[in-house]
Amino acid sequence: MATIKDVSKLAGVSVATVSRYLNKNGYVSKEAGETIAEVIEKLNYRPNNIARSLAGMKTATIGLMVPDILNPFFPELARAIEDAANDYGYTVMLCNTDNDSAKEQKYIDTLLHKQVDGIIISSYGIKPEHLSSLQKQSIPVILIDNVFSSDSVVSLTVENERGGELAVEHLLERGCSKIAHICGPLSITSSRERTAGFENASRGTDWFTPSLIGYSDFTVHGGYTAMLELLSIHPDLDGIFASNDLMAAGALKALQESGKNVPRDVKVIGFDGIGLEMMTPELSTIAQPISELGKTAMDSLMGLIRKESDILTDQVFPVTLIAKQSTMTN
Amino acid sequence: MATIKDVSKLAGVSVATVSRYLNKNGYVSKEAGETIAEVIEKLNYRPNNIARSLAGMKTATIGLMVPDILNPFFPELARAIEDAANDYGYTVMLCNTDNDSAKEQKYIDTLLHKQVDGIIISSYGIKPEHLSSLQKQSIPVILIDNVFSSDSVVSLTVENERGGELAVEHLLERGCSKIAHICGPLSITSSRERTAGFENASRGTDWFTPSLIGYSDFTVHGGYTAMLELLSIHPDLDGIFASNDLMAAGALKALQESGKNVPRDVKVIGFDGIGLEMMTPELSTIAQPISELGKTAMDSLMGLIRKESDILTDQVFPVTLIAKQSTMTN
DNA sequence: GTGAAAGCGCTAACAA
DNA sequence: TTGTTAGCGCTTTCAC
Numbered sequence: 001m002a003t004i005k006d007v008s009k010l011a012g013v014s015v016a017t018v019s020r021y022l023n024k025n026g027y028v029s030k031e032a033g034e035t036i037a038e039v040i041e042k043l044n045y046r047p048n049n050i051a052r053s054l055a056g057m058k059t060a061t062i063g064l065m066v067p068d069i070l071n072p073f074f075p076e077l078a079r080a081i082e083d084a085a086n087d088y089g090y091t092v093m094l095c096n097t098d099n100d101s102a103k104e105q106k107y108i109d110t111l112l113h114k115q116v117d118g119i120i121i122s123s124y125g126i127k128p129e130h131l132s133s134l135q136k137q138s139i140p141v142i143l144i145d146n147v148f149s150s151d152s153v154v155s156l157t158v159e160n161e162r163g164g165e166l167a168v169e170h171l172l173e174r175g176c177s178k179i180a181h182i183c184g185p186l187s188i189t190s191s192r193e194r195t196a197g198f199e200n201a202s203r204g205t206d207w208f209t210p211s212l213i214g215y216s217d218f219t220v221h222g223g224y225t226a227m228l229e230l231l232s233i234h235p236d237l238d239g240i241f242a243s244n245d246l247m248a249a250g251a252l253k254a255l256q257e258s259g260k261n262v263p264r265d266v267k268v269i270g271f272d273g274i275g276l277e278m279m280t281p282e283l284s285t286i287a288q289p290i291s292e293l294g295k296t297a298m299d300s301l302m303g304l305i306r307k308e309s310d311i312l313t314d315q316v317f318p319v320t321l322i323a324k325q326s327t328m329t330n
Numbered sequence: 331m332a333t334i335k336d337v338s339k340l341a342g343v344s345v346a347t348v349s350r351y352l353n354k355n356g357y358v359s360k361e362a363g364e365t366i367a368e369v370i371e372k373l374n375y376r377p378n379n380i381a382r383s384l385a386g387m388k389t390a391t392i393g394l395m396v397p398d399i400l401n402p403f404f405p406e407l408a409r410a411i412e413d414a415a416n417d418y419g420y421t422v423m424l425c426n427t428d429n430d431s432a433k434e435q436k437y438i439d440t441l442l443h444k445q446v447d448g449i450i451i452s453s454y455g456i457k458p459e460h461l462s463s464l465q466k467q468s469i470p471v472i473l474i475d476n477v478f479s480s481d482s483v484v485s486l487t488v489e490n491e492r493g494g495e496l497a498v499e500h501l502l503e504r505g506c507s508k509i510a511h512i513c514g515p516l517s518i519t520s521s522r523e524r525t526a527g528f529e530n531a532s533r534g535t536d537w538f539t540p541s542l543i544g545y546s547d548f549t550v551h552g553g554y555t556a557m558l559e560l561l562s563i564h565p566d567l568d569g570i571f572a573s574n575d576l577m578a579a580g581a582l583k584a585l586q587e588s589g590k591n592v593p594r595d596v597k598v599i600g601f602d603g604i605g606l607e608m609m610t611p612e613l614s615t616i617a618q619p620i621s622e623l624g625k626t627a628m629d630s631l632m633g634l635i636r637k638e639s640d641i642l643t644d645q646v647f648p649v650t651l652i653a654k655q656s657t658m659t660n
Numbered sequence: 661g662t663g664a665a666a667g668c669g670c671t672a673a674c675a676a
Numbered sequence: 677t678t679g680t681t682a683g684c685g686c687t688t689t690c691a692c
Contacts, residue, residue, distance in 0.1 A: 003684095003685055003686085004686060005685080013662075013663085014662065015664095015686080016664080016687085016688080018686095019688080020662090020687095022686090023687080025688095026688090027661045027662080028662085029661060032661080032662085046439070047685080048686070049443050049444045049445065050389065050684085052685080052686055053668090054378075054380050054384045054668050054669070054670090054684085054685080054686075054687095055668055055687040055688080056667090056668060056688080060444075064424075068409070069399070069409050070405050072402065075405050076400060078399055079398070079399050079400055079426060082399075083426070091423050091425075091440060091441075091444060093391075093422065094408065094412060094424040095421075096412055096413070110421060113378065114379045115380050221607065246608070250608060252610070253610045256610045257610065278576070278579035278583055278606070278609065279608065279609075280582070280583045280610075333669055333670085334670060344679045344680075345669090345679085345680095346671085346672080346680075346681095347677085348670095350671095350672095350678090355672095356672090356678090357677045359678085362678085377669080377670075378668085378670070380669080381684090382670055382671075383670090383684090384668085384684050384685070385670040385671040385672085385683080386670090386672080386684060
């Protein structure tokens with residue numbers, strides 16, 4: 001593989017000049033530039049990124065930590081981030097943490113020593129103290145769906161609570177008169193917020209009772225069993241708000257298997273807006289702007305990396321109701 | 331951040347000794363080792379991977395090229411690969427190619443200059459000539475679901491054709507008497523093979539006719555429209571084999587919306603074995619050993635990287651029939 | 661405009 | 677067993 005030295009020799013200039021040419025900083029005469037270009041072409045020379053990084057430049061690599069790429073929310077996020085990173089000439093290292101604190105720590109350590117330029121974290125086990133090593137090195141971090149009151153970290157979240165309210169309001173509007181809720185892990189902030197939204201909109205109504213809330217875990221299977229249980233306690237429920245789409249899909253399955261017609265007998269709405277287009281009926285949902293979240297995360301991270309923006313403003317994104325067949329009034 | 335120099339000074343030994351200690355090669359006296367360990371602890375020292383890489387060692391990074399992480403097959407594969415890589419102390423760079431030749435080329439170039447130790451490609455646009463730059467650098471490549479007759483590349487595939495036959499045999503066994511097929515992109519080898527399997531098992535039967543094959547694109551929507559079309563030509567079909575699960579899900583949806591009961595009126599089977607547990611009825615499928623594929627890919631790659639195995643044996647993995655509700659009799 | 665030279669942090673001969 | 681030292685390929689002062 002050709003090195004900068006080879007180029008400089010063949011072009012009859014010093015490596016410094018070639019370097020300047022490559023990085024488009026400092027002065028390089030037109031002639032010199034042209035011969036260098038030719039030689040580079042001829043030798044099919046490409047700068048060695050590792051050497052570049054060592055010499056003090058950036059690695060042009062970021063880390064992306066997600067709980068589990070198998071959960072369909074995260075591929076969407078990952079894809080948006082990867083696309084944006086790609087536009088910046090950056091490359092993404094994927095880390096699955098399973099929300100396991102130890103794994104998260106280990107990955108942070110690994111990424112740190114691979115000298116990534118920044119990290120996007122969308123994993124829920126993270127606590128501020130885990131990030132201290134990053135802050136020491138002043139490696140920028142973007143947090144998705146998780147908030148710390150910390151200086152060197154910017155958080156991107158969505159209106160989870162408002163989304164929960166919206167979901168209930170929508171079901172009421174569509175004629176539901178007894179709405180149950182399948183909530184997600186209580187350890188996850190955004191999950192708790194969605195449930196808070198449900199409670200805001202339900203508490204005080206004449207039908208509300210705490211046993212209308214089923215506790216689950218953001219999985220299809222969890223949604224399925226929670227639904228069966230809710231159905232056994234409240235056979236007359238006619239609306240379900242699940243805190244994510246996967247559980248909503250599980251609930252739908254349970255309802256169908258219990259002989260309930262959706263949306264006629266029971267209406268169902270989820271949260272997230274992942275594309276579960278294969279469901280029949282298709283699921284209504286409170287959609288997060290996933291792609292926008294991903295792109296913004298990468299844009300903000302680049303801002304921090306390039307130190308263009310010192311201002312670390314957390315952002316809250318709006319959610320939107322997407323009404324599909326599962327909440328239709330026929 | 332502490333460097334090896336800091337450690338060597340504080341421990342009163344040379345950097346070489348520290349390096350030997352770190353890499354567990356060469357001799358280091360017990361005492362020296364102990365003090366070094368202490369100092370490392372005290373300084374919270376971690377070797378700089380970039381410097382290590384530059385000094386000739388490996389980058390402990392591999393590239394993973396997939397068409398699109400949004401397609402649920404690839405997160406499963408990616409997860410298995412990432413887990414295995416993690417066990418080896420390796421890190422994975424994710425690249426979405428959209429099966430676009432230009433993107434693939436660009437990523438190969440990028441990965442090359444990031445000095446990855448190896449690449450796993452599960453993207454279909456790749457052609458042998460794209461890999462020449464990698465071979466020049468003798469960077470090992472594992473190909474999943476794609477075969478070249480090339481020396482420095484090992485291919486991992488599954489019994490696609492046999493799977494197609496199995497699917498038809500299963501449907502016949504379950505009483506189907508007119509089976510249609512939704513095939514995937516003809517540009518993809520494995521897709522063509524599955525269709526060949528369908529044809530092997532169908533051609534020669536009294537019900538077979540070429541118009542029972544619908545052409546589609548591996549997406550839910552594609553499966554949906556293909557199904558509607560097939561249904562309009564052959565309203566009496568009673569079995570469907572789709573070349574992947576996504577299309578099978580789309581077909582199921584189309585059937586249900588057309589008032590057909592699955593599995594009573596029409597039985598459906600897909601291919602891949604991605605977990606679409608939210609479907610009602612759940613889909614039968616010809617499952618690939620996705621996790622095993624991923625793990626084997628990483629294991630083989632490590633073998634090549636460590637030059638343990640010079641023998642580049644392509645492997646063909648078996649598929650297994652997973653019968654679920656969608657092909658149940660009565 | 662350009663070049664010489666000093667690193668970046670680490671590994672790996674080679675000597676001792 | 678250990679230390680010295682020459683790189684790995686590139687960037688970046690600082691003179692010229």
